[in-house]
Amino acid sequence: MKSFSLWVGLTFAAVVAHATVINPGGAVVPDQIVTAVGTSSAILLTMSGNYEFSAIPPDISGSYVETAYADTTNPFGAYDTTLVLELTVGPGTGPVERATLGYFGNIQTAVSYLSSSSVAPTGATRSSNPSTVIGFNFTGLTPGQVETLVVYTSVTGAEPGGYLSIQDGTAGDAVGISVLVPEPAEMGLLTGAWALLGALWLRRKRRAQPIS
Secondary structure, X not given: OHHHHHHHHHHHHHHHHOOEEOOOOOEEOOEEEOOOOOOOOEEEEEEEEEEXXXXXXXXXXXXXXXXXXXXXXXXXXXXXXXXXXXXXXXXXXXXXXXXXXXXXXXXXXEEXXXXXXXXXXXXXXXXXXXXXXXXEEEEEEOOOOEEEEEEEEOOOOEEEEEEEEEEOOXXXXXXXXXXXXXXXXXXXXXXXXHHHHHHHHHHHHHHHOOOO
């Protein structure tokens, strides 16, 4: 039993070591990983489609698949949401130089990319105000190449919408996935609810104490 626990702990530590934390306003070089999510991780949502941007030559086009997982080995917590974006560059187009995705609000995030990707990202950035968008930069993904990018988050759940942009140095937008982040009003309600429960618990505890 001890050896099994040790193996699980070492596996989790390896995942954490390869997830590069990226803070608001930060810039990092992502580490490569072999597997994006742990075994038994459940798919929360998958979105796929084609992208095309032809406003400024050279044109770019291709396809993408973005999947949100309740990840058993997420470095922030078991079953927190991990986003995996697989990007394929279409034939006969210019190189893709950047891919951005969001929204992440003020939650904690970390980034990686699969070792099976065609090229290594030259870096990743996160916007500072608001700190919602994470972008991966490339020297240039060429036709036929495939890139798999990973963003770990410290929250659970996902919903359609969000933001996804495949760029040739300018812009090109597509739909994406948004992780579930409580709104400030909801956070206030949650805080108030917990405070009320705490007060009721303390009151009941005092009543249960014997009178000396």
